[in-house]
Amino acid sequence: MLSKTLQDAINTQLNKELASEYIYLDMAAFTKSLDLDGFSNFFSVQVQEERFHAMKFYNFLLDRGGNVVLKEIPAPDSDYKNVIDVFEKTLAHEQFITKSINELMDQAVKENDHALISFLKWFIDEQVEEEANVSRILNRLKLIGGEGQGLLTIDAELAQRTFTPPAAV
Numbered sequence: 001m002l003s004k005t006l007q008d009a010i011n012t013q014l015n016k017e018l019a020s021e022y023i024y025l026d027m028a029a030f031t032k033s034l035d036l037d038g039f040s041n042f043f044s045v046q047v048q049e050e051r052f053h054a055m056k057f058y059n060f061l062l063d064r065g066g067n068v069v070l071k072e073i074p075a076p077d078s079d080y081k082n083v084i085d086v087f088e089k090t091l092a093h094e095q096f097i098t099k100s101i102n103e104l105m106d107q108a109v110k111e112n113d114h115a116l117i118s119f120l121k122w123f124i125d126e127q128v129e130e131e132a133n134v135s136r137i138l139n140r141l142k143l144i145g146g147e148g149q150g151l152l153t154i155d156a157e158l159a160q161r162t163f164t165p166p167a168a169v
Contacts, residue, residue, distance in 0.1 A: 003111055007066040009104050010057055010116075015071045016100055017054035021047050023093060026076040027086050036151075038159035039083060042137075048163040053123070060119055084146040087138040094134055098127040 002010070028043035061068050080086050101123045108116040137154065144150030 002061070002064045002066045002113070002116070006107060006111060006113060006116060007061065008069075009107055010061050010066065011069045011071070013100060013104055014054055014057040014061070014068070015073065016097060017050050017057060018070075019073045020093065020097060021050035021054065022073050023076040024050060024090075026078055027080070027090065030078065030080050030086060031083065034083070036083065036155045038155035038157065039086075042158040042161055045161050045163045052163075052165055053126075056119075056123075060116075064115065082146050083151065084138070084141050087134060087141055091131065091134045091138055094127065094130045098131060101127060 024043045024046035028040045031039035058068055105120045108120060140154055
């Protein structure tokens, strides 16, 4: 059985994953409004990934006999200047999520909750990949100044991205 502290922390992380879904949905709409369908696709795939992450926390809580407590999701900050700004905000958000998952892991270690420790290892590895992918795109956008043929090339590449749920872990 989960401690009250861990149950509350997992519910908070569940809410952050659902908020991430909402943020990326907003970013998909912004990039779509610029007719950057590939960038919009990138964020639409992020939406699906975040829902997958949220459901992993949801199911873990229930499997451990915890109670799911859904909280209000704040509106995203929709004040985007351009695609570079969107990816700077994306990287900052992913770093925020990484910090949050690391803090949850610290609490699981403190409470010696081996099941939660095992569960969170997947998320820790996932966050390394998330930050690296976003950093790579951001660096490429900065190289081209976020415009021109280079922007359209990146847009075309991102149009190829699809969501494939990971194998059961």
